[in-house]
Amino acid sequence: MRPLLQPRHRSMLVFLAGLAIFTIGVTIAAQFGLVSTSFVKTLGKTLCLCLAALAMDLIWGYAGILSLGHMAFFALGGYMIGMWLMYARTEEIVIASLMNSGLPATPEEVQQGIATQIFGVVGASDLPAIWGFAHSLPLQLMLVLAVPGVLALVFGWLAFRSRVTGVYLSILTQAMTLALALYLFQNDSGLRGNNGLSGLQNIPGMDAVGQETISLWFFWASALALGVVYVLLHAIVAGKFGSVIRAIRDDEARVRFLGYSVESYKLFVFTLTAVITAFAGALYYPQAGIINPAELAPIASIYLAVWVAIGGRGRLYGAVIGAAVVSLLSSWFTGGRVPSIPLGFATINWVDWWQVLLGLTFVAVTLFAPKGIGGVFDRLTGVHTPDRKGAPLGPDDGSLQEREAQQ
């Protein structure tokens, strides 16, 4: 156990302890009815967003690649699990209704019934080929990781191979998200167009279990996933691999001359983070209950970067804190529970002005506090920024700034 107590692991231990206390606290509060089921769901969803932010931090904070497309993987993961949830749930309903109609159902009738139920809304009555695995949970779970993983692999291979870097890469990833969103918006995409998939909160075969229990299960699963992935990513960034990707962030040409294939590392990180994000999405959408192509809007992915930046990039706990703080504040403000501010001539209604506040806060963070919330911890633990007369720590676009670094 001794190596675990090294200073470089301290932040991880503190984080895990905090997460455990939080999880237990929420569980107890839920048992005593102190928090509502919907709030437990909100917290569970927030944990999933934190998980996505962790992945974003690995690719942007550590590897310096500002991907503006990771929420596409998040949504894809959600779609993949949603397909099984919707199929299995509809199957139950169809079999039950065919039971009452006089004859026992044939497999074709069941299939046809499911297809009509799911796709009637887009005017189709056949199950598209991409639903071929939807009947099986293990296969579909495999797709949760495989589909975003393969997409990231192919896209990343194309992008990194041609040495697209910096803002070019950001724009390209944004375009990828937009393309995927537009594709899914079509009715004949096989995923119900802009209706998306719905009723995902009903877990097949679990009708007897109430939502208040299911919400806790998902909350626990999300917390566990966050904890496990945190440990995994911490192990990656604390080791030599982390050293390589930070080196790529600051000066990739130099890394090449050391004999590392920069493209392979970028591809590895891009795909790994895509898979983690997809996994987060697969946990998120059963709690959200509905997914539609609007979830893939390019703006969602930029928000992910915003969370990481507000939390402080290049430190894993920063990403988690940023995502949690911003998304919880956001639901608090947009939920209409924050009192309006009367100014005499006008009233600041936070439902309308929260976005403005968020945008301006973000600009301020970028300008004045590049360490984000993480800077608070640095101050508490007495870590200083180096005095480099404004020079960044490397020549690349994604390199750490002077004021982001720790001495």
Add this chain to the structure above:
Amino acid sequence: MNALLEVSGVSVSFDGFRAINNLTFNINAAELRAIIGPNGAGKSTFMDIVTGKTRPDKGSVTFGEKSLSLLKMTEAQIARAGIGRKFQRPTVFEDQTVAENLTLALKAARGPWRVLVWRSTAADADRIDALATEVGLSDHLARKAGDLSHGQKQWLEIAMLLAQEPRLLLVDEPAAGMTLAERERTTEMLVNIAKTRAVVVVEHDMDFVRRLNCKVTVLHEGAVLAEGSLDHVTKNQTVIDVYLGRG
């Protein structure tokens, strides 16, 4: 004895400007060589070509006993084949400690999966200590490289190069910005390194080149103008014209 690096008939041009013009250059496996030449003679481009950053329009570059063609390899592959490069300005990873910088450079598998499961062994730690001691940084292993002085960064970079265990070292103006004492130490070190491997030093400073006491190649307008000992080339009339006549 076969040459370690053979560059023959290489040309490259940028937007009509011929940076390298039918250049031929050989170096043996354990040899120290200095390349001199006025600004724009093509010294940096030559190094870019050897390290794979720039692709020549024509010619061939081969390396090692098996005469590997470097033209089809990426920068990383060339580096793994055993060619190390030191840049003019010290380029170390400033956000990482001296130890991390050296670990990165240490000869080991470079693939993502292998790096992911890499664990430091006692031998690795000893090697890093030895390298740090050699360049006088053993007290600074835990410091971030960005905090080092300019000279210390130069040393760190040299140590990183040695950690790579290259067979050919390309060194760009190593003496720039160094004190006299540091220069002497650098000279000594380069001569020492060249006993086991090939070293190409690109340098402006004639005094420094004289100290190296090795064969000199003079580049001019992307081609070899003269080759031989420093005394030999400095007596060459064309070299004098190029260097002094225009300077």
Add this chain to the structure above:
Amino acid sequence: MRLIALLLAFLFSSMSAPVLAQQAAQIVAENRDQIEKPSRQTIGPVITALAESGDPMADDILAAWEAKRLVIRKADGAMFISAPDGAGFTLTALDGAAAGTATKGEIVELKPNAGVRGLISTALVQFTLSDPDPVKRQAALDSIAKDPKAEALTPLRASIAGETDATLKAQKERLERLLTLRFDPDSAARVAAIDSFGADLGLDLRGALNPILATTIVAATEPPAANIDRTLRVGRDVDPVAAYEILVAAGLAPARLTLDVQRDALIANLKDGMVGGVALADLDSRAARDRAYTALEDQGAVPFAATDDEAAAALAAYQFYEVYTETDPAVTAAAKAALDAIGTKVGVMQTADLALDGLSLASIYFLAAIGLAITFGVMGVINMAHGEFITIGAYTGYVVQLYITDYTASIIVALPLAFAITFAAGVAMERLVIRHLYKRPLETLLATFGISIALQQILKNVFGTQARPLTSPAWLDGAWVLNDVVSISYIRIAIFVLALVFLGFFLWLMKRTRLGLEVRAVTQNPTMAASMGINPDRINMLTFGLGSGIAGIAGVAIGLFAKVTSELGTDYIVQSFMTVVVGGVGNIWGTLAGATMIGGLQKVIEFFNPSNTLAAQTYMILFIILFIQVRPRGIIALRGRAAGD
């Protein structure tokens, strides 16, 4: 004097009218017997005489006759035109004079039979086609063109010779040929008429040719004696299910058993948990249900229905022929050839139309992207708030129109005003934010994104979520129509011109002005430029202001045809980025090339998949990602050391 004039006018009108009226009334009077009891064989000359009399009343008389409103007053046997009026009728004499009223009992209606009425109506057509008033002639032509009938052919032909108006004459001749190719009894005349058009692009021609080529599918064991287009192969030219339905419709085969019918039949015959010898619980497969149904068929409990095998056998026994409803093979062949030729020409024209569409979309992208290209190319700054600047421009146009109601004037005011406002916003943003983030493009991207969401929400709070109108001046309405295929709306031409103006303006600014020189100097070597006394701060500020200002103007232009909402700019921002990236950074021609490529490509993809703009955009982005593989630095890339890598 006035008195004389009045007197003359009176004299003139009273003299001329009776002379003519007498003619029509006279003809009626002379042929009174025939008119009262007309027969189809003999009445022709009378109708012709009336129609050719040139008397305006002849038209009314014929119309009344056809509509059974020509009456004889029982009291004196005089003939009148009647019109229902309350319980009775108003009467008009055949010379047009009012003749009082009559009750139903006082008059007898003339009731010509259908054949005669047909002759009259033909004569009436000819009459209106030869009407002295060109407006009426035009109306008559239009009504024939709208609903072409065989009967119209003869009067149309007859009216051509007397036509004085050149335009109308041309129209009549064209219509005559269109009617001939459809309705002329002579096959050769029809073929000649078809051939006379060549590859004419008129929709009317295609409308006339297409019915000739209408086909039906006929199932038969041997080729029917009809004008056969082709023999259909089941499964290849015709879907087996559809083919079988044809057999069923023709009574050649029994209806197929649908799953629902089978199901209902089985349920209906359920007895003691058994159907046709199969247990109810076992009926959970197709095979078991078929077995049960066949058993029921054998019992005669359910109607006989074809199974898959029987259906296949029935299909094999018949041939399917596509048969023209038009019986004349020469005509169908000619029509087919003509339509093919037209199709080729339409294809060429469609390509031209597509090119115009692509060009117009390209100008929009160019306008939207040029400001971005300036800031990105010159300063390396990605401005995510560029889209909001476009929106601000559009809203400026809307606000100006609230105060200036003349649309032309409002646009003229809005363009510079939008430039000024967004220029100021851009300068403010550069001073407050971007200046502090130079050399940090990724941070700039995120910070400008923060500004973008704040601006977008502010605009939403101020102007609401509803689309606001920004109306273009009337002279920009409508389209420039080249022919039935190629047309382009004026507003798109205006945007194209605006894009050209901006291209020219930008080239002039960069190549011919001091500012352009300094901008180029700062772009290429900021340190050197600074040492020569150029203030890079000022240049960056002006450049950013300029890029933003152009976005504002683009916003006004885009607002004229798109919905003005707070999300207007967002719809264009990714395309603008693509344009800049594909075109290559730091070069206005690159932006132009990028816009042309993206605009053109999008239209081409839309053409192949017309129902789906979404898919078109998806494929376009995929194409761009692949394109970046081939040219990572865009179409027009700076090469070598100047690229700065």
